[in-house]
Amino acid sequence: MKCKYCNGKAVIYVRRTRTPLCPSHLEEYLIKNVVKVFKHYRIDLSNKKILIALSGGKDSSTMASLMKKLSEVEDFEVVGLYIDLGIPKYSDYSLKAVEKLSRSLDLEVRTINLREALGFNISDTGFKRRTICSACGIIKRYLMNYAALVDGCQIIATGHTLDDITAYILKSYITQDLKSLVKLGVYNPPLNKLIPGKVKPLGYVSEKESLVYVLSSNYPFYHEECPYVSHETIEFQAKRFLNMVEAKHPGIKLYMLREYEKNRQLYEKLVEYPPLRRCKICGMPSQREVCSFCSIVKRITGSYDSVLKMWENNFLRII
Ligand code: SF4
Ligand code: ZN
Ligand code: ZN
Numbered sequence: 001m002k003c004k005y006c007n008g009k010a011v012i013y014v015r016r017t018r019t020p021l022c023p024s025h026l027e028e029y030l031i032k033n034v035v036k037v038f039k040h041y042r043i044d045l046s047n048k049k050i051l052i053a054l055s056g057g058k059d060s061s062t063m064a065s066l067m068k069k070l071s072e073v074e075d076f077e078v079v080g081l082y083i084d085l086g087i088p089k090y091s092d093y094s095l096k097a098v099e100k101l102s103r104s105l106d107l108e109v110r111t112i113n114l115r116e117a118l119g120f121n122i123s124d125t126g127f128k129r130r131t132i133c134s135a136c137g138i139i140k141r142y143l144m145n146y147a148a149l150v151d152g153c154q155i156i157a158t159g160h161t162l163d164d165i166t167a168y169i170l171k172s173y174i175t176q177d178l179k180s181l182v183k184l185g186v187y188n189p190p191l192n193k194l195i196p197g198k199v200k201p202l203g204y205v206s207e208k209e210s211l212v213y214v215l216s217s218n219y220p221f222y223h224e225e226c227p228y229v230s231h232e233t234i235e236f237q238a239k240r241f242l243n244m245v246e247a248k249h250p251g252i253k254l255y256m257l258r259e260y261e262k263n264r265q266l267y268e269k270l271v272e273y274p275p276l277r278r279c280k281i282c283g284m285p286s287q288r289e290v291c292s293f294c295s296i297v298k299r300i301t302g303s304y305d306s307v308l309k310m311w312e313n314n315f316l317r318i319i
Contacts, residue, residue, distance in 0.1 A: 016251035056094025060159035080109035086121025
């Protein structure tokens, strides 16, 4: 099959637009979709420093490459962040992929090592599998905010795709979890000076497009899943279900996301949050006296000391 725009060999057929694309036109198409996100949410990137969250996986490699390319023609700066969770084999191989990506994109990347910063690895928390993932999510979100603040970044970009976001939206509908539902947009503006804006530049890009892009462009990524991933979760099953619907109705995921975006303000009106205060340990915004991050660190290490030490020092290391 030939690319719709040139004589090159197509590497993907985008069903929702009925377009075969070669690697360079796929890149152009993906960059256009990333720009659409910034335009739709009126995110002003000029003179901003954006923290690119890297996991070593395909989607963050795609996102990093597209954001780096955009930064070369637009007026903003990007730096990468890899959080080393200390998961045997998985974290080592992911870090190697990030190091290769950093060289191939000429992207400056910082790492933060959990053991060095907080004194423990995710694997030795003693938690059960599901608890590990919810603790890991809270720790990663907090460390991204920490890195952005320490490094002077105003926006954090993550590699979530259209498939991830729609699966989480469906999960929130199923469980009627309105508090989670309102947070699932492609962009969440900064909360205050301590919580930077969070954007998902691949919000209009599918996982398949992302995979074909990294493979056809030869960008490094680590393809194994974290050993703690569970395929039994509601979000994983929601993703499988949406893939089946998308196969029969190409474009349905994008339609679902667009409709969600229209209704998001309505959902926001239905949710009541307790007023935000400052965590009495770390000073970060929290709905409770002690934030979830500090509570988890205390549960694992027996004290809050490592949180205080982390804020007194800079644990970001440049690769
Ligand atoms: Fe963390 Fe769970 Fe994801 Fe592994 S699967 S990186 S433990 S959230
Ligand atoms: Zn082409
Ligand atoms: Zn705290």
